[in-house]
Amino acid sequence: NAGVTQTPKFQVLKTGQSMTLQCAQDMNHNSMYWYRQDPGMGLRLIYYSASEGTTDKGEVPNGYNVSRLNKREFSLRLESAAPSQTSVYFCASSEDNPPYEQYFGPGTRLTVT
Amino acid sequence: DAKTTQPPSMDCAEGRAANLPCNHSTISGNEYVYWYRQIHSQGPQYIIHGLKNNETNEMASLIITEDRKSSTLILPHATLRDTAVYYCIVRVGYSGGGADGLTFGKGTHLIIQP
Numbered sequence: 508n509a510g511v512t513q514t515p516k517f518q519v520l521k522t523g524q525s526m527t528l529q530c531a532q533d534m535n536h537n538s539m540y541w542y543r544q545d546p547g548m549g550l551r552l553i554y555y556s557a558s559e560g561t562t563d564k565g566e567v568p569n570g571y572n573v574s575r576l577n578k579r580e581f582s583l584r585l586e587s588a589a590p591s592q593t594s595v596y597f598c599a600s601s602e603d604n605p606p607y608e609q610y611f612g613p614g615t616r617l618t619v620t
Numbered sequence: 621d622a623k624t625t626q627p628p629s630m631d632c633a634e635g636r637a638a639n640l641p642c643n644h645s646t647i648s649g650n651e652y653v654y655w656y657r658q659i660h661s662q663g664p665q666y667i668i669h670g671l672k673n674n675e676t677n678e679m680a681s682l683i684i685t686e687d688r689k690s691s692t693l694i695l696p697h698a699t700l701r702d703t704a705v706y707y708c709i710v711r712v713g714y715s716g717g718g719a720d721g722l723t724f725g726k727g728t729h730l731i732i733q734p
Contacts, residue, residue: 555721
């Protein structure tokens, strides 16, 4: 049982390049999330998906797109990376029953130059 | 979700109880208090949650004041591995099936001293 996995672990992009961050969970959870964390700050919600086929914007969605490929996988795409998107990106999934505990992946450290 | 206030940092000696305060004076009647922690840039980890009663699990205890405007997370016998950033989060616990995300503040950086 791997929990929540993310790839890649590290990535360096040039401004304007695109890339997709991958996330998968093996806990059969319906809800999945993407957060970003800037240095010295708490996590901020980018997008979330309450179930397969649905996605919703979070607090900071601009510059990102998401795809809920199936129940297991939830990807985050940067179409045209900007230095302001340099951050650590965390994927999470949530239990479907109270207390809706969220389980987080190890993170992807992205630098945009 | 209501806002929380936590001290930016705290120290605690190894083996002693670590008491982490959180102020949530604008909490609503249907909002729960959750605690997560983040060890050295790993993904956050759930610790405990409560509504109005005190709660205890294998990791920690949660004490919520009677007026629910503040709470304290207690790690009874802190170890060096408890050094982490601790986040107090208030959310409408079970509405919408819990699919909404969590709102993190800056948390408290707890440093356990040997």
